[in-house]
Amino acid sequence: MMLFPGPYYVIKGLYFVFTQYCVVSVFITLHILLLPLRFTAPALYWKIDALLFKASLGLVSSWFYTEGVTLKESGDSLKDIYNDEVLLLCNHQSTADIGVMMQSMYSKGPTAGHLIWIMDHVFRLTHFGWMSCFHGDFFLEKPRSEAKRNEQMRNMKEHIRSAYSDGMKKWVVLFPEGGFLCNMRPSSQRYANQHGLPILNNVCLPRLVATQTIIDELTPKEGSSDLKKCRNLKWIVDTTIAYPRGEAPNGLYLIFSRGKFPPIRVHYRVFDIKSVPRDEEGFKNWMYDRYIEKEAMLERFYKTGSLVDNLTESIDTDVKGAFFSVLFYFVMAVCFSVFLYFPVISLVNFKWILLIVLIYMIYFAYSFVKTFF
16 A cells, blocks of 8 residues: 555655664774774775675665666666776766766676765765765865865875775766756856857866876876876766756655656766877867767757667666665664664763754854855
8 A cells, every 4th residue: 555645755754864874873883993904904994895885875775776766777888897997977967966876886796885986075074975084085175276276186196096006996986067067057158158169058068177187197198107006097987867858856856756756867988098188188178079979968868868879778776785785784783873872872961962963063054055055
């Protein structure tokens, strides 16, 4: 018997909140408890991190699986490059893009555990941002000066190189447009108009500095002494997310959509890193060409329902694995709550805990509003 909207949303809301408590608390606690391994047996530490991170993506995927959210994937197959070093570039329309990419990556074998996400610095303040800090993701701020941007790129270079060599990461996920489509489109169109470039409506012209920095750091040029020092990028995966009618929902809408949201398209194109120009002008033109192609694909999709000719679509899911991930985090959360969290909290005045939580929420709200509004 189908639940009425009221009880349904209460039950799903409780599941949504409780699973967040489970995954965040267990992920962080295990990383703290296993911290000695990071120095004594780093390979084992990062293997455990990869398993935990993949399971966290499985838990997030369960939010969408329970709603019947379907991803129809097309384009180049990724199966042959699961274990290779990859830079994945994706268009960015709303918060739903993060969940879509997590759901898509979860079903890609070992790839899910070996991702580095490059994301806006405001997400560092969220509970998932705390997990990302332990996992080794990187947070970018919008630079207010050239010096600040250069410093940030130096920090990103060091972080990514360390994550590749020490943290066993392989895939880097980046949204080159620098923000949501609705926020970035006006400045993108102004820039295009000033420089004689096509005016794009469905995507924005990509910001190039972060992408080029990652490629330069992980793909030393021929003849460089760094060429064989560690694993280098082999592929760029150009990813296009297409929502029906171009109406990108927010993440929460998808999580509570009750099976009403039509299938979402995810289109992959794989490029050998050797085919990407390394000079500044050539690289800029190559990147702009990719986003001009995205514009044409999305325009066609919104009119015809098809991204390209002779399209073959597949649905790649791992529902069983996702709910085993939920079960793992649930059992661990119960054990930690009974034997660790509750005993520790009982030693602290509850009023102090509430005060700390309140201060944090105010700081987070201030940072979020300052960044996005």
